[in-house]
Amino acid sequence: MAELQCVTMRIGDELYGARVEQVMSVERMLDISPVPRTLSYIKGVANLRGTVTPVIDLRERVGLRGQSEVGDDARRIVVVEVDEMTVGLIVDAVEDVVSIDEAAVEPAPAVVGGLQAVYLDGVARVGERLMVVLNLERILSDVEVAQLHEVEKQVRG
Amino acid sequence: MDTADYLDAFLAETDENLNVLSELCLVLEQQGADDDTFAAMFRAAHTLKGMSATMGFQKMADLTHHMEDALGYFRQHPERFDSAIVDVLFQAIDGLTEHVEAIRNGAGEEGIDHQTVLDALARAQNEVAASAVASAAENASFAPEMIAMLESLQAEGNQVAVVRVELTADCVMRGVRMVMVMRALEPFGECLATSPDVPVLEEGSFTGAAELAVVLHNGTFDALRAAVADIAEVAQVDIVQLSDLKTAAQATTPTPVASAAKPVEQASSEQAPAASASAPAPASGGKQAAPRHREQTLRVPVSRIDEFMNVLSELVIARTRLELLARASENPELREVSEQIARLSDSLQDGVMSMRMMPVESLFQRFPRMMRDLQKTLDREFDFEMTGLETEMDRTVMDEMGEALVHLLRNAADHGLESPADREQRGKPRKGVIRLAAYASGGHVYLEVSDDGRGIDRDKVLASAIKKGIVDPAKAPAMSDAQVYDLLFASGFSTAATVSDISGRGVGLDAVRGKVESLGGTIRIESVPGQGSTFLIELPLTLTILQAMLVRVGDELFALPTSGIEEVARIAPQDVEFVHEQPVVNFREGVVPMIDLGAYFFSSKTTTEDVWQTVICREGKRYVALVVDDVIDELEVVNKPLGKYLEGVKVFSGATILGDGHVALIVDLHQVFQLGA
Structure with a gap:
């Protein structure tokens, strides 16, 4: 039985899971310098122990509506590394590390809570709740780089 | 032996040696057969052979072995060398390069077949090859030039002699024994030359006696002989005086092909031409230049230097903070220490920077x-x-x-x-x-x-x-x-x-x-x-450390590389004109477009009460005036990459961490010019 270990993160009332092997660390909110002229969910760059690390708002990234109701003091940055990219994800809270049976991860319905199906690996039950297993490769993939180019083109006309 | 740990070093050294071979091959093509070039290639091939055998890459060792043979052969027979052979050698180098790539990619050497190259190498040498290589080492002796050099050393008062070593007929590891012989000589003096050449000795692919020309620094030749004779499988050790050697050499060296390795039987019949040959071609047998002094080098992975650089950039940041504290304090000793640390970190920085520099x-x-x-x-x-x-x-x-x-x-x-x-x-x-x-x-x-x-x-x-x-x-x-x-x-x-x-x-x-x-x-x-x-x-010259001007735009700080800055200017509103709704300003008899960084970065116009604070930047013959809120300071910053995730962001070439730990983005002025174009 293959086990899947996930760091569980909360955004609003929803639970998201990132594979534990992709999570480098969990940080308190950092001082973020905004990067002008880029996608809105890219909040900027932060000094993570001497390394300049981009930080994105996971809530915006996965397309959840509304604003976070949690103050900056309580929010956390989950630093993940995927495909040689190190990126911080802002979440409302980090809860736990859970082990789930890989077989218990069900394929995602076409659209879950506004999150496009390509960005998740599936849905699993954790206790009473449902956890969305994030596909971080997709979330941070070059599609975004292409989008950045797109933004730039628009800017330059 | 677990060789995995050595794989990186092996790959790096193999690359180097292949490059050497490749370069020398070109030299051969341009300048024709040349003994020094062959010798250098032979050494490179030999090193490759040794390394690949140690690492267990048998096919590679096999191919390099045949290359070595071929090089040895053409070294003996330069007259047979032509440009077609360069092509064959290049084929072999290409084969090896592919081979190394396969190893690097973790494919191992199963899928590799060098047969075509091996055949080509064999054809290039033709039938004579086998016997020629074998005879090359037979009845070794020194070239006249070498003997002349030994004599002059002796004339200067040095104790010089030739140590002739014969191994037992059933000696299996001839190469190893010869290396032991050379080691045994070391405490006594310097081995100036060997016959056959050192590579041949180390490989053990010679027959008969080996000769080593030695200058004695310590002890006596008798003690030396005893030391060498102590080595297992050494059948006989003789100390031959130069005068005795000379007569023998005269008889053997000057054959038309100038191989010092002619069998003695033939030498006697060729004594007549020998007398007239005034300038014998370089003989391979005794040619071994005096040991070259090389600067010692250490191989360090680039990633380690990069890590070091990272730590150092943090040191630079800490130093800046310390300077701020020292300046604020009344303590003169603290200031002194802070200045000293600044100096030290400067020279450290220079040192690491130079480590990152490599000749093109x-x-x-x-x-x-x-x-x-x-x-x-x-x-x-x-x-x-x-x-x-x-x-x-x-x-x-x-x-x-x-x-x-x-x-x-x-x-x-x-x-x-x-x-x-x-x-x-x-x-x-x-x-x-x-x-x-x-x-x-x-x-x-x-x-x-x-x-x-x-x-x-x-x-x-x-x-x-x-x-x-x-x-x-x-x-x-x-x-x-x-x-x-x-x-x-x-x-x-x-x-x-x-x-x-x-x-x-x-x-x-x-x-x-x-x-x-x-x-x-x-x-x-x-x-x-x-x-x-x-x-x-x-x-x-370098990307990592640059001089930059720190400016404030809105609430944020940005760094502008000083190399692109011409002047900092305060511009009164009445000096600003508009061309096609674009604000411009006169600067050095030209019209320079103004770009409001506040508007460009944050879509909020820079506050303009009475004068506009601008930084005038130059690229080639073009100027642009960047409007900022404030010019803070000029300082040295460490350029840190934004990382792969933000690759698409072109306006900023990187970011730097300021003394207070805050991140400031470094503006890519070239991109700004694209914008103003």
């Missing part, structure tokens, strides 16, 4: 081979010259530039030069010249690729640009040559009549420019029709 040679060394191959695939004849190989460049910059240079060189061969027939028709020498030059000057490194080909045809470029809609036909006549040449870098632009395999896919030059600019450099073209073109690249 390591980048350039693959080009001669490439250019040689190009001559064969294209209908071109040219000499390829490289200068400034010792010029040092930041390793990262260099790695990034490799492909761009390959492109420019191919471009020069394919589009720059005319075909040989064409050249003759135009009254130019049939053979063209392509030059690659590197030099450093004033904080920059310059790379130049030039050819003496047809030059750039202004009209043709313009016609093509008009056809593609890049240039307005009405404006074309007024364009300067530089502007026209610049069109070549426009994306999707190619004037080549035919699309070839070598270049001319229309993606080339714009990619080259993109690469150069991403490194903070510039590229331009100089050309004289009919006489050739030069591509000139200017690159910053």
Whole structure:
């Protein structure tokens, strides 16, 4: 039985899971310098122990509506590394590390809570709740780089 | 033995040796057979053989072994050497290169078959090879020049003699024993030469006695003999005086082919020509130059230096903080310590920076081979010259530039030069010249690729640009040559009549420019029709530390590289004019566009109460005035990459961490100019 270990993160009332092997660390909110002229969910760059690390708002990234109701003091940055990219994800809270049976991860319905199906690996039950297993490769993939180019083109006309 | 730990070192050293072989092969092709070159290649092949055998890559060891044989053979028979053999050697080098790649990719050597190359090597040497190599080591003796040198040493009062060592007939590891013999000699003195050569001795592929010319520094020759005789499987050790040796040498050396390894039976019959041969060709047997003194080097992975650099940049930040504290405090001792730490960290920084610098040679060394191959695939004849190989460049910059240079060189061969027939028709020498030059000057490194080909045809470029809609036909006549040449870098632009395999896919030059600019450099073209073109690249010496001006835009701090800043100016509102709704200002008899960074970055106009704070930047002959909220300070900053995730962000070339730990983005001024264009 293959086990899947996930760091569980909360955004609003929803639970998201990132594979534990992709999570480098969990940080308190950092001082973020905004990067002008880029996608809105890219909040900027932060000094993570001497390394300049981009930080994105996971809530915006996965397309959840509304604003976070949690103050900056309580929010956390989950630093993940995927495909040689190190990126911080802002979440409302980090809860736990859970082990789930890989077989218990069900394929995602076409659209879950506004999150496009390509960005998740599936849905699993954790206790009473449902956890969305994030596909971080997709979330941070070059599609975004292409989008950045797109933004730039628009800017330059 | 678990060899995995050594794999990286093995791969790196193999690359080096293959490069050496490749270079020397070109030397052979250009200068013909040369004993020193053969000797150097032999050593490289021998090293490769040893390393690959140790690592358990048997097929590789096998191929290098045969290369070694072939090199040994041609060294003995330089008269049989011709350019076809260079091709075979290149085949072997290519085979090895592929082999190494397979190992590097973790594929191992199962799928590799060198049989064709091995056959070619064998054919090149033909039947004589086998016996020639075997006899090469027989009845070894020293060349007359070496004996003359030994004699002069003796005349100066040194104790010189030849140690003749014979191993037992059933000795299995002859090479190992000989190495032990050489070790045993070390405490007594210096081994100046051996016959046969050291590589042959170490390999044990000789028969009969081995001779070692020794200058005694400590002890006596008797003690030396006893020490050598103590080694297992040494059958006999004789100390031969020079005078005795000389008569024997005279008899053996001067044969027409000048191999010192002629069997004695033959030597007697060839005594007559020997007397008349006044200048014998270099004999391989006794040729072993005095030990060369090399600076000791240490191989360190680049990643480790990069890590070091990272720690150091944090030190620079901490130092800045300490300086701030010291300045604020009343304690003179604290200030003194802070100044001292500043000095120390400066010199540390210089040291690590210089570690990151490497001579461009390591980048350039693959080009001669490439250019040689190009001559064969294209209908071109040219000499390829490289200068400034010792010029040092930041390793990262260099790695990034490799492909761009390959492109420019191919471009020069394919589009720059005319075909040989064409050249003759135009009254130019049939053979063209392509030059690659590197030099450093004033904080920059310059790379130049030039050819003496047809030059750039202004009209043709313009016609093509008009056809593609890049240039307005009405404006074309007024364009300067530089502007026209610049069109070549426009994306999707190619004037080549035919699309070839070598270049001319229309993606080339714009990619080259993109690469150069991403490194903070510039590229331009100089050309004289009919006489050739030069591509000139200017690159910053290093990417990691730069002088920058810290400015405030809105609530954020940004760093502007000082290299692009001309002046800081305060501009009164009445001096600002508008052209097509774009604010401009007069500066040095020109009209300079103003860009409000607040509006550009955050869509909120910079607060302007009475005067505008601007930073006037320059690129080439163009100026732009950047409007900022405040100019804070000028300081040295460490450029840290934004990382792969933010690759698409072009306006910022990186970021730096300030003394208070806050991150400030470094503005890529070149991109700002694109904007103002």
